[in-house]
Amino acid sequence: MPRRRRVPRRWPRGLVELGPGVFAYLSGSGEPGMANAGLVTSDEGVLLVDSLLPAFGRALRRAVRRASRAPVRYVVNTHYHIDHMAGNGGFPRATVIAHAQCRREALEIGSDMEMWARRLPRFADDLRALQPRPPSLTYEDRMVLYLGGREVHLLHLGRAHTRGDTLVYLPQEKVLFAGDVVCVHVVSGPPDAHVTGWLRVLDRLGGLDVEMVVPGHGPVADRKAISEMRELLSLLRREARKAYREGLPPAEAARRLRLGGYFGAWAGQERIPVYMERIYMELRGEL
Numbered sequence: 001m002p003r004r005r006r007v008p009r010r011w012p013r014g015l016v017e018l019g020p021g022v023f024a025y026l027s028g029s030g031e032p033g034m035a036n037a038g039l040v041t042s043d044e045g046v047l048l049v050d051s052l053l054p055a056f057g058r059a060l061r062r063a064v065r066r067a068s069r070a071p072v073r074y075v076v077n078t079h080y081h082i083d084h085m086a087g088n089g090g091f092p093r094a095t096v097i098a099h100a101q102c103r104r105e106a107l108e109i110g111s112d113m114e115m116w117a118r119r120l121p122r123f124a125d126d127l128r129a130l131q132p133r134p135p136s137l138t139y140e141d142r143m144v145l146y147l148g149g150r151e152v153h154l155l156h157l158g159r160a161h162t163r164g165d166t167l168v169y170l171p172q173e174k175v176l177f178a179g180d181v182v183c184v185h186v187v188s189g190p191p192d193a194h195v196t197g198w199l200r201v202l203d204r205l206g207g208l209d210v211e212m213v214v215p216g217h218g219p220v221a222d223r224k225a226i227s228e229m230r231e232l233l234s235l236l237r238r239e240a241r242k243a244y245r246e247g248l249p250p251a252e253a254a255r256r257l258r259l260g261g262y263f264g265a266w267a268g269q270e271r272i273p274v275y276m277e278r279i280y281m282e283l284r285g286e287l
């Protein structure tokens with residue numbers, strides 16, 4: 001019998017070493033704006049995956065120094081959402097890398113700090129004062145960095161959580177920094193989601209040799225996190241399609257959907273109505 005899945009009450013937080021020179025920096029919370037970062041260290045410099053909100057900047061820089069004496073050479077933004085890239089300015093000597101579409105989204109949508117302040121009221125003052133620093137180096141499908149003898153693959157597998165998601169994959173270590181394409185015990189923010197594209201990306205991810213997943217939000221997990229994310233999104237899509245065919249509005253579809261059980265214990269349930277709206281938009285051919 002499969003082991004019953006459950007969501008633990010407390011999640012690990014702070015710097016967690018996953019292997020020699022490979023770290024997760026975990027927020028330990030499913031609250032909006034509380035994202036994770038990743039670190040790949042070497043004598044030649046450090047690569048940081050996501051730079052978090054300014055509120056966590058000092059602690060993040062301290063964690064980086066604890067992990068390595070080398071300077072941060074690269075910051076990779078997994079996508080344009082502000083909780084993943086607001087801290088870019090805290091690493092002024094690093095090159096900020098992202099998918100080309102992520103840079104576009106950062107400039108076109110993501111530079112509206114008033115919008116982010118409204119979405120993340122707890123961090124509103126910081127966000128209103130922020131001078132955003134967009135990525136300065138972009139790629140289209142894949143980029144490989146060689147850092148102190150280690151390969152770091154930046155992969156864009158299609159439209160999913162946003163149009164410009166990057167997955168950071170370490171093939172030797174079999175570690176995946178997934179950004180919000182894979183979240184664990186947290187329903188990630190849906191305003192840019194293309195659920196069908198997202199499911200395709202998760203299928204492609206399933207073909208990668210991954211042993212450890214550092215999600216954009218939530219605790220570190222093994223590769224099962226990829227199939228769980230798939231399970232949740234397919235469930236949402238199935239229910240949305242049913243309600244759409246019955247002519248119900250998306251809010252009603254969300255009300256009718258009782259996640260319950262394991263997925264019902266994930267943080268961020270209030271985001272489900274927006275998922276329903278996004279799936280309806282897909283069904284109407286608007287995405």
Ligand SMILES: [Zn+2]
Nearest residue numbers: 079081180189
């Ligand atoms: Zn996000």
